[in-house]
Amino acid sequence: MKALLQRVSFASVTVNGRIVGQIERGFVILLGVTHSDTNQEADWLANKLSGLRLFEDEAGKMNRSLADVDGEFLVVSQFTLYGDARKGRRPSFTAAARPEQAEPLVDYFCEKLRQNGFRVATGVFGAHMNVKIHNDGPVTLMLERNHE
Numbered sequence: 001m002k003a004l005l006q007r008v009s010f011a012s013v014t015v016n017g018r019i020v021g022q023i024e025r026g027f028v029i030l031l032g033v034t035h036s037d038t039n040q041e042a043d044w045l046a047n048k049l050s051g052l053r054l055f056e057d058e059a060g061k062m063n064r065s066l067a068d069v070d071g072e073f074l075v076v077s078q079f080t081l082y083g084d085a086r087k088g089r090r091p092s093f094t095a096a097a098r099p100e101q102a103e104p105l106v107d108y109f110c111e112k113l114r115q116n117g118f119r120v121a122t123g124v125f126g127a128h129m130n131v132k133i134h135n136d137g138p139v140t141l142m143l144e145r146n147h148e
Helices: 039-051 099-115
Strands: 002-015 018-023 026-032 053-056 062-065 072-077 120-122 130-144
Touching: 002 039, 002 053, 002 072, 018 072, 018 120, 039 099, 039 130, 072 099, 099 120
Parallel strands: 026 072, 072 120
Antiparallel strands: 002 018, 002 026, 002 130, 053 062
């Protein structure tokens, strides 16, 4: 499971001209699922993201977590995080999980974030989405759960 995190001052997802998810201050999580991912990877990633300290304190150091700043999550499923462009000019997406596996794991991941006490907005799985991201900093991290 891969998550591309962006710290944002605002973000929204639009599908067919309608806003389906929107947050103010928080994290946008572009989430990719691969074939071997299970609830265990989703649990680890949700807990890791819930505690990351990427917001500045009074001294300007990244010492505050999302909970400390009353932030929110916007989670957008992104199978292209598992794209492989090493050969040729058209990426291969064979490492991305099929929708019937990925969608329940994305839903489970979002529910874990909610159980950790956060408001979670989402995109629409499998839809063509327009994502507006106001990256704050910019602060961007890639997190990946290694299978154990």
